[in-house]
Amino acid sequence: MYDFRKSVVYQIYPKSFCDTNGDGLGDLHGVTAKLDYLKTLGVDYIWMTPFFVSPQRDNGYDVADYRNIDPRFGTMEDFETLCREAKARDIRVMLDMVFNHTSTEHEWFRKALAGDPKYENYYIWKDGDPDTPPNNWQSKFGGSAWAYVPEKGKWYLHLFDPTQADLNWENPDVRHEVQEVIRFWMSKGVKGFRFDVVNLISKGSYESDDQGDGRRFYTDGPRVHEYLHELNQATFGTDAEIVTVGEMSSTSMENCYRYAGADTGELSMTFSFHHLKVDFVGNEKWVLVPFDFQKLKDILFSWQTGMTEHNAWNAVFWCNHDQPRVVSRFGDEGEYWKQSAKMLGTVIHCLRGTPYVYQGEELGMTNAGFTSLDQYRDVESINHYHILRGRGLHEDSVYDILRVHSRDNSRTPMQWDDSAQGGFTSGTPWLSVNPNTKTINAESQIDDPDSIFNHYRKLIALRKQYDVISAGDFAPLDQKNPSVLAYTRTLDGQQIVVVNNFYRTETDWTCPIDLTGFTCLLSNYPDTEVQTKLHLRPYESVILYRG
Ligand code: TEU
Numbered sequence: 075m076y077d078f079r080k081s082v083v084y085q086i087y088p089k090s091f092c093d094t095n096g097d098g099l100g101d102l103h104g105v106t107a108k109l110d111y112l113k114t115l116g117v118d119y120i121w122m123t124p125f126f127v128s129p130q131r132d133n134g135y136d137v138a139d140y141r142n143i144d145p146r147f148g149t150m151e152d153f154e155t156l157c158r159e160a161k162a163r164d165i166r167v168m169l170d171m172v173f174n175h176t177s178t179e180h181e182w183f184r185k186a187l188a189g190d191p192k193y194e195n196y197y198i199w200k201d202g203d204p205d206t207p208p209n210n211w212q213s214k215f216g217g218s219a220w221a222y223v224p225e226k227g228k229w230y231l232h233l234f235d236p237t238q239a240d241l242n243w244e245n246p247d248v249r250h251e252v253q254e255v256i257r258f259w260m261s262k263g264v265k266g267f268r269f270d271v272v273n274l275i276s277k278g279s280y281e282s283d284d285q286g287d288g289r290r291f292y293t294d295g296p297r298v299h300e301y302l303h304e305l306n307q308a309t310f311g312t313d314a315e316i317v318t319v320g321e322m323s324s325t326s327m328e329n330c331y332r333y334a335g336a337d338t339g340e341l342s343m344t345f346s347f348h349h350l351k352v353d354f355v356g357n358e359k360w361v362l363v364p365f366d367f368q369k370l371k372d373i374l375f376s377w378q379t380g381m382t383e384h385n386a387w388n389a390v391f392w393c394n395h396d397q398p399r400v401v402s403r404f405g406d407e408g409e410y411w412k413q414s415a416k417m418l419g420t421v422i423h424c425l426r427g428t429p430y431v432y433q434g435e436e437l438g439m440t441n442a443g444f445t446s447l448d449q450y451r452d453v454e455s456i457n458h459y460h461i462l463r464g465r466g467l468h469e470d471s472v473y474d475i476l477r478v479h480s481r482d483n484s485r486t487p488m489q490w491d492d493s494a495q496g497g498f499t500s501g502t503p504w505l506s507v508n509p510n511t512k513t514i515n516a517e518s519q520i521d522d523p524d525s526i527f528n529h530y531r532k533l534i535a536l537r538k539q540y541d542v543i544s545a546g547d548f549a550p551l552d553q554k555n556p557s558v559l560a561y562t563r564t565l566d567g568q569q570i571v572v573v574n575n576f577y578r579t580e581t582d583w584t585c586p587i588d589l590t591g592f593t594c595l596l597s598n599y600p601d602t603e604v605q606t607k608l609h610l611r612p613y614e615s616v617i618l619y620r621g
């Protein structure tokens with residue numbers, strides 16, 4: 075079987091990656107054009123977020139046709155070229171399948187609206203009067219999760235935007251349709267699938283939630299494991315080379331043992347987000363609070379040990395297209411930009427799990443820094459601007475919050491060079507390029523041995539070289555330390571000790587393990603010395619090894 079424990083996945087947000095025809099939108103040709111760059115970095119998979127036909131209300135997560143490519147991104151031939159060129163470089167293509175919902179422009183939904191009972195049963199409808207939604211569930215993007223269709227006198231469920239109608243997985247026809255879509259892309263040579271919010275597909279009871287927004291009734295729902303097992307058996311489970319990852323919204327570890335267990339026949343691994351909610355207040359993300367370092371460690375470490383004990387596999391990551399940039403979030407955008415970006419990379423890449431690198435993370439790209447609403451494009455950000463203003467928050471405070479939490483922070487175009495549009499487009503980009511492309515860009519980093527890019531390149535290479543990194547057991551070190559994040563990985567006679575100073579203050583740290591005989595595999599300072607009593611400089615990070 076293909077050993078995905080040694081692989082690293084690179085996430086591409088095609089719209090913001092590379093534009094080859096000057097329309098301001100990245101395209102498939104642009105991805106093909108940058109494959110050599112990705113080969114240099116050393117990644118094994120590219121996960122591309124959806125480029126299927128879509129009205130783009132949610133940047134492609136509102137799919138109107140699962141089998142065709144949106145002309146904005148290119149053609150099927152372009153996709154086939156991309157797959158061929160990727161394969162020639164030993165890079166595998168992973169697609170993003172959005173099966174919790176379709177766009178309301180999907181043929182199925184249009185037929186449902188027109189009254190075709192077969193397709194009506196593809197979605198979730200409830201009777202009710204036009205003024206009272208069937209329950210109090212909230213959309214993840216704000217407002218009620220129900221939309222009323224006057225012609226039908228019924229409400230349909232949408233856990234996201236009103237143009238993203240939830241599919242009715244209880245209907246076996248829906249499950250068969252989804253299987254056919256997977257088989258279609260498998261026949262094109264696709265070797266991986268990411269399943270969007272896949273733990274929301276089985277709804278339980280449709281009660282109003284007196285304790286929250288309704289998520290406890292549909293998250294990790296009653297039949298979700300059955301559905302995933304069935305999908306596995308009918309499609310990707312027949313090809314041992316295919317790697318799958320489920321995006322798990324507000325999930326529990328117990329459920330992930332099954333979703334991502336080695337022998338459970340569901341998925342290869344899961345994304346969970348609890349470690350990123352450490353700058354929230356409960357589930358509320360539209361607030362400004364410093365991140366809770368102890369909580370971050372406790373959550374990351376408990377997932378490391380819990381998943382290991384149950385023989386299940388984590389996807390490990392800081393960044394994606396929904397999260398702010400990690401160097402802005404947990405690192406430093408200023409004086410220690412480089413050290414902190416490298417340190418954060420080290421933390422993730424030495425954990426037990428498959429690391430995901432989100433485009434631009436390997437360059438230390440930062441948050442967007444937008445100052446006015448017209449710069450934002452994301453439906454969630456625009457909705458929350460109005461929701462927060464409606465609660466009486468001053469405009470400046472709302473902008474302060476968006477600058478920290480908006481999903482557009484990660485969606486600004488890839489910074490290839492120091493030209494005005496960062497080498498992303500010759501036209502006008504759909505979302506502004508960060509002006510710091512003058513100093514933060516790929517061109518200036520590829521040949522610089524001390525760059526963040528080359529640090530990531532080394533981290534990726536180490537995972538392939540040392541089995542202890544891909545397969546070793548995890549154990550925390552000095553978990554309560556207020557500024558250091560440290561752990562060990564152990565496999566047979568090999569061990570690594572990973573020590574990270576998460577702050578700009580220098581700190582002395584005595585390793586609870588005797589470090590005699592250890593050598594330094596990688597550090598983000600050029601002159602780190604191995605000793606049991608370490609003096610850690612700002613954001614210093616070291617990987618020590620004994621074979
Ligand atoms: O995201 C799922 C999700 O619930 C969150 O990431 C959410 O977008 C955000 O954190 C709310 O604060 C997936 C996709 O990654 C995202 O881009 C889509 O918008 C969403 O599903 C709907 O398909």
Ligand code: CA
Binds near residue numbers: 093094095096
């Ligand atoms: Ca284009």
